[in-house]
Amino acid sequence: MKTGGFSHVVGFDDFPFERHHRGNVRMVGVVYNGLRLEGVLSGQVRRDGRNSTRVLSELIRHSKFYPSLQLVLLQGIAMAGFNVVDIRALSEALNLPVLVVLRRRPNLASIEAALHKVRGGQQKWALIQKAGAIEPVAGVYVQRAGLTLEQAERVIQRFAVHSRIPEPLRAAHLIAGGIATGQSRARP
Numbered sequence: 134m135k136t137g138g139f140s141h142v143v144g145f146d147d148f149p150f151e152r153h154h155r156g157n158v159r160m161v162g163v164v165y166n167g168l169r170l171e172g173v174l175s176g177q178v179r180r181d182g183r184n185s186t187r188v189l190s191e192l193i194r195h196s197k198f199y200p201s202l203q204l205v206l207l208q209g210i211a212m213a214g215f216n217v218v219d220i221r222a223l224s225e226a227l228n229l230p231v232l233v234v235l236r237r238r239p240n241l242a243s244i245e246a247a248l249h250k251v252r253g254g255q256q257k258w259a260l261i262q263k264a265g266a267i268e269p270v271a272g273v274y275v276q277r278a279g280l281t282l283e284q285a286e287r288v289i290q291r292f293a294v295h296s297r298i299p300e301p302l303r304a305a306h307l308i309a310g311g312i313a314t315g316q317s318r319a320r321p
Contacts, residue, residue: 144301230279
């Protein structure tokens with residue numbers, strides 16, 4: 134597993150989409166070398182599907198940035214609604230640690246209830262549980278694979294420059310929103 138100072142990271146977020154949208158949802162990955170933006174990746178995952186782990190793995194592995202990457206950051210454990218990422222499998226496939234960052238502690242009871250209405254909901258709930266505890270650190274909440282809580286805290290402290298969210302995730306969110314709607318908007 135590649136570890137170390139975590140200077141080369143990629144952060145992913147999905148594009149906003151309408152509630153009635155079906156099909157694929159675009160996502161963006163923003164690659165940082167320290168606090169410098171190095172590049173952008175993009176792909177698509179199925180709304181409420183089961184392909185996010187595979188798509189992320191292939192997108193990262195086939196990018197020119199993969200050889201220098203040290204960490205994958207995710208804005209939440211699910212993309213495109215309930216397309217839940219298996220962070221342990223992603224970490225193993227890429228030989229990289231994976232850190233999920235959340236602004237607020239999620240209401241797991243309501244997520245579990247919502248998953249009962251989604252195809253494959255039980256398997257998706259199992260992936261959320263498999264990801265491990267949701268832990269508070271540095272003003273946010275995290276789930277992690279392949280790194281310690283102390284390492285996660287150092288990553289957040291290093292990359293959270295303009296908010297509590299690390300810059301690669303903040304930039305991915307801004308880019309995704311700007312492309313999808315014509316202009317980006319900050320979260321409260």
